Amino acid sequence: MTSIPTQHDHQPSPGDPSAPGWKRYVAASHFRSAADEFDACKLGFWLFLATEVLLFAGLFCAYAIFRMMYPEAFAAGSHSLDVKWGGLNTVVLLISSYTVASSIRCAMLDKRFWLHVNLIITLVCAAAFVVIKFTFEYGPKWAEGKRPGVLFDYPLWSHPQEPIWWSVYYCATGIHALHVIIGACLLAWCLYRSVRHKAYGPTHYTMLENSGLYWHLVDLIWIFLFPLLYLIH
Template sequence: MASAVEPHEKQDCGHDDWHHEPFSAHHFDNAEQQFDAGKLGIWLFLITEVLFFSGLFCVYAVYRVSHPEVFEYASQYLNKYLGGLNTLVLIFSSLTMAWAVRCAQLGQRKGLITMLSITLFCAALFLGVKTFEYTEKAHKRLLWAGASVDAKDIGKAENSQVFRLGDPNDPKNFKDPNKFEERMMKSLVTIQNYGILSLLIPAVLIGIGYQRNSRPWRTTGYAGLISIFAILIGIFISIELHNMQHGGGGHGEQASAEHDGEHASGSHEGSDHDSHDEGKAHSEGEAHAASDTDSADHGHADENAAPRNANIFFSIYYFMTGLHGFHIIAGMVAITWLLVRAVESHFRPDYFGPVDYVGLYWHIVDLIWIFLFPLLYLIGS
C-alpha cells in the first residue's frame, strides 16, 4: 500500500504538509480521501436511520390500511397549522444548514457561525412548538393506547379499547372541568414566566468561559442561550396561534399584547367556554373557518363516536414525532459542537467534513419530517 501511496502524495503538491495539519488523520493520503471516507461513513449512518424510521412508517402503513377510520377520526385533534409552521421552520433550518456547508467550503468563518446559529435557533423553535402540542394533547388526555387505563382495569379489553378523550367539558375526567383550558394555558404560561430562569444555565456556562478565558465554554453557553430562548419563543408563538384559532379575532388581539401571563390565562377564563360551546358563531375571518370547524368537532366530540382503539393513532404519533424530536435534540448537540469548532476557526476549505456530515444528518431529519407531516397532520381534515 505504502508504495502505491507515495507517488500520489508527491503529485498532490498542494498538500505536501497535509499530514502536519491539525485535523489530518495520518492514515489518509490527503484531505480529499479523509473527507470521502467520512462521507461514506455518514451515508452509512443515514441509511441505518432511514431503515430505522422505516420500521415506524411500516407500523403506520399497516395500521392505517387495516383501520383507516382511526386515523381519520384521531387526526382531527392535530393542528395542521402548527404542524405546517413546524415544517416551514425545519425547511428554513435546512436552507441555513446547506448555506453553512457552503460557508465552510468557502472558508467564510463569520457566515458559518451565523448560519449555524440560525439553524440552532430554528431547531429549538421546532421543539418549542412541539412542547405546546404535546402539552395540549396531554391535557386533553390524547395519549397513547392504555395511557389512561386504571391499573385495576388493565387486562380488561373493553376498557383499553375505549378512546379515552378527556373532553374539556366532560366533568368525569377533570375535577374542575370549567378550568380545563385555563389549566392547560397556565402550565404553558408558567413556562413563559419562569422559563426565563432556564437562561441561567447558559449564563453560567458563559460565566465559566469568561473566568477561564475559554472560548469553547462561552460558545457552548451562547448556543444554550439561543436554544432555550428559541424554545420559549416557539411556545409563545404556538400559544398565540392557538388563541387566534380558538378565541376568534378579539381574543387573539387581546392576548397578542406581548405579555402573556395574565392575558393568556385571564382571557381564557372568560372565553374558553365560548370557544368550546356556542362561541363558534362569532368566528371571524375565512382563514380561521377551517380550524374553527375543527375545534367545533373538538368541543363536541363524543366519546361514543370515537372508533375502537383510536388511541393507537396517538401511540404512533407520539412514537414517531418523539423519535424525530430526539433526533432534533441530537442534531442540536451536533450543531453546538460545530459552532464551538467554527468559533475556534477549525474549518477551512480543505477541512469542512464535520459541517458537511452534520448537515447531511440534519437534512435527513428534515426529510423524515417532510413525510411525517402529511401522514400525521393532513388526514381527512
C-alpha cells in the same frame, strides 16, 4: 468561473500556530491523504444515514399497517392535530435546512462570520421546533387525555382504536424530536469548534458537512411525517 478549492486540495500546515484550525488539520495516519479521509468519512456517514432511514422505515411500516386496519381511527386522530403548528414546524425545518446548507457553503468560501450566523439561525430554528412541539402540541394533547395506549383518557373519542393512532403519533414524532435534539447538539458542537478553533474552512469541513447531512435527514423525515400525520382524511 473561478474554481474554489475543495477538500481534495487540502495542504496541511500543522506547524504554523497562526494558521486557522482547518489549515492545520492533519489526516489520521492510516489514510494516504486528507482527501481519502474525507471520502471515507462521507461514505461512512451516508451509510449511517441509510440506517437512520431504515430505523424510521419500521415506524412508517407500522403506520401503513394500522392506517389500513383502522382508517377511521386515523382520520379521527389526525383531525384533532393542529395543522397550523405542524405547518409552522415544517416551515421552520425547511428554513433551517437552507441555513445549514448555507453554513457549509460559507465554510467552503471561507466566510466564517456568515458560517456562524447561519449555524445560529439553524440552532434557533431547532429550538423553535422543539418548543412548538412540546408546548403547543404534546402539552395540550396530553392534558386532554389524548395519550398513547393504555394512558389514553379522552372522553370524547370517536373510534375504539384511537389509542393506537396516538401511540403511532407519539412514537414517530417523539423519536423524530429526539433526532432533532441530537442534530442540534451536533451543530452546536460544530459552532463551538468553529468559534474556538476556526475548525472549518475551504479545504476541511468534514464534520460540518456530515452534521449538515444529518440535519437534512431530520428535515426529510419530517417532510414525510407531516402529511402522513396531519393531512389525512
